[in-house]
Amino acid sequence: QVYVVESGGGLVQPGGSLRLSCAASGSSFSINAMGWYRQAPGKQRQVVAHITSGGSTNYADFVKGRFTISRDNAENTVYLEMNSLKPEDTARYYCNAQILHSFDRGHEYNYWGQGTQVTVSS
DSSP: OEEEEEEOOEEEOTTOOEEEEEEEEESSEEEEEEEEEEEOTTSOOEEEEEEETTOOEEEOGGGTTTEEEEEEGGGTEEEEEEOSOOGGGOEEEEEEEEEEETTEEEEEEEEEOOOEEEEEOO
16 A cells, blocks of 8 residues: 655745645555646646656646646655746645556556645735
């Protein structure tokens, strides 16, 4: 079993910044990739950013130039630095980890955290 835990959410004013963290823990696994998703009430979940274990990144158009995803492979942790936050960024942010287990390396597993709330408001 792998556990994924997000942290760092909170209430900020428009134009402010937050740094989200996501840590994957467990035993006998390796991470192919990790990503950030978000979901606002009544709306579909959106991909925000994605990073592979090799460092390749992808961003949704609505966060390019404002958000930066990074990782610390040794700690199995990814970060999302969010700058110039807008009210429309308000959502619950979820971390996803794509995992290979030692006992079944031919199959990729997906694990999700419980999310962390980001609210951007005056």
